[in-house]
Amino acid sequence: MIRSLLALLLLASAAPRATVIASGAIQPHLAAAEDGTFFAVFIRNGSIECATSADKGKTWSTPVVAIDGKGKAVGGMQRGPRVAVDAKRTVYVTAPLCFDEAEFSKKYPTQDLYLAVSTDEGRTFSKPVQVNDVPKQAPESLHWLAAAPNGDVFVAWLDRRQRGNSPGQDLGYVKITEQGKKIGKNQLIPGPLCECCAPGLTVDAKGNPTLIYREGGKNANRALMMALSTNGGASFAKVARINQGDSKVDS
Amino acid sequence: MDAPAVAVSNDGKKFAAAWMDMRAGKNDRDVQWTVGAVGKFAPEAAVHDVGTGTQGHPSLAFDKDGIAWCAWEDSRTGPNNMRIYAADSKSRKNIQISEDGEGKCGYPCLAAGGGVLGVAYEAGGGVSFRVIGGS
Numbered sequence: 001m002i003r004s005l006l007a008l009l010l011l012a013s014a015a016p017r018a019t020v021i022a023s024g025a026i027q028p029h030l031a032a033a034e035d036g037t038f039f040a041v042f043i044r045n046g047s048i049e050c051a052t053s054a055d056k057g058k059t060w061s062t063p064v065v066a067i068d069g070k071g072k073a074v075g076g077m078q079r080g081p082r083v084a085v086d087a088k089r090t091v092y093v094t095a096p097l098c099f100d101e102a103e104f105s106k107k108y109p110t111q112d113l114y115l116a117v118s119t120d121e122g123r124t125f126s127k128p129v130q131v132n133d134v135p136k137q138a139p140e141s142l143h144w145l146a147a148a149p150n151g152d153v154f155v156a157w158l159d160r161r162q163r164g165n166s167p168g169q170d171l172g173y174v175k176i177t178e179q180g181k182k183i184g185k186n187q188l189i190p191g192p193l194c195e196c197c198a199p200g201l202t203v204d205a206k207g208n209p210t211l212i213y214r215e216g217g218k219n220a221n222r223a224l225m226m227a228l229s230t231n232g233g234a235s236f237a238k239v240a241r242i243n244q245g246d247s248k249v250d251s
Numbered sequence: 252m253d254a255p256a257v258a259v260s261n262d263g264k265k266f267a268a269a270w271m272d273m274r275a276g277k278n279d280r281d282v283q284w285t286v287g288a289v290g291k292f293a294p295e296a297a298v299h300d301v302g303t304g305t306q307g308h309p310s311l312a313f314d315k316d317g318i319a320w321c322a323w324e325d326s327r328t329g330p331n332n333m334r335i336y337a338a339d340s341k342s343r344k345n346i347q348i349s350e351d352g353e354g355k356c357g358y359p360c361l362a363a364g365g366g367v368l369g370v371a372y373e374a375g376g377g378v379s380f381r382v383i384g385g386s
Contacts, residue, residue: 035364036365
């Protein structure tokens with residue numbers, strides 16, 4: 001009996017309970033530095049906030065505002081902020097936001113993608129800069145972010161700049177260097193992509209990004225596609241279908 | 252709809268991919284995942300080990316040992332009981348991450364660093380974090 005109780009106690013101590021990072025916050029995203037410093041971003045009070053854990057997730061800092069959304073950041077269905085960190089613990093935060101007051105007369109204000117950078121481990125952030133270089137062409141606000149150890153940053157999103165009045169979405173992406181100071185020219189991978197699925201993105205230790213996305217268009221079995229770069233994101237050479245079974249996800 | 256997820260191991264040799272699909276039926280959202288190298292992925296498998304509920308919004312990360320982990324939303328105990336679950340690609344054993352007392356949960360996001368694998372997620376009262384492995 002005592003042994004069983006001891007075993008239960010050991011099990012309980014081996015599995016740390018959940019920690020509340022921020023009450024009333026939604027749509028989190030998480031990144032970890034090589035030393036186990038965690039950075040979490042989320043929407044709260046209509047802004048993008050960031051909290052930091054310097055003890056491998058045991059305790060968390062009081063959140064700070066990473067991007068002031070003027071009380072109007074809303075998120076919804078994976079439209080929240082993203083966070084990434086490089087080997088120097090420079091923290092990169094992106095989010096879809098709208099700073100054009102005229103847009104708020106619409107039911108769904110068109111948002112653009114913004115980046116803010118912290119060089120003091122999440123205590124303060126730079127003024128946000130726009131990532132998509134053609135405004136109001138990323139209306140779905142679905143995006144992803146990743147950072148390589150050397151500070152090369154990649155952002156991917158659904159983009160409509162080449163669609164005009166035609167339906168559909170292409171995949172926009174950009175490489176950002178110099179600790180967020182230099183935003184490269186936006187590039188596109190032609191779609192159509194699923195109109196309501198954010199792309200996925202990761203980057204390896206050498207700085208080569210990999211994208212994953214769901215096909216769009218009229219298709220009874222929208223496939224999952226992976227695009228691989230072997231030249232630091234200058235281009236994506238290989239695009240391959242990942243799923244072998246039918247997805248049964250249609251248009 | 253749910254974003255597909257991708258992760259790469261620290262040595263750059265292994266990739267993991269996960270996504271929601273409806274191969275089991277229109278109202279039966281499942282998470283499928285596969286681990287391998289680009290062009291050499293194993294056939295995908297359902298991440299969950301039960302036949303009930305819906306699964307979605309997968310997130311991926313590799314731990315310090317190079318093992319892929321997936322976290323996802325799961326309503327296996329009832330449509331109003333959305334919880335966060337996780338599994339590793341080695342054992343495939345499903346682990347409940349969020350606690351029942353946290354209420355409806357969603358949008359898990361895994362990250363690994365310093366030998367620790369953690370997950371942040373939206374819970375009933377805000378954003379929560381839990382260490383899954385390492386110390």
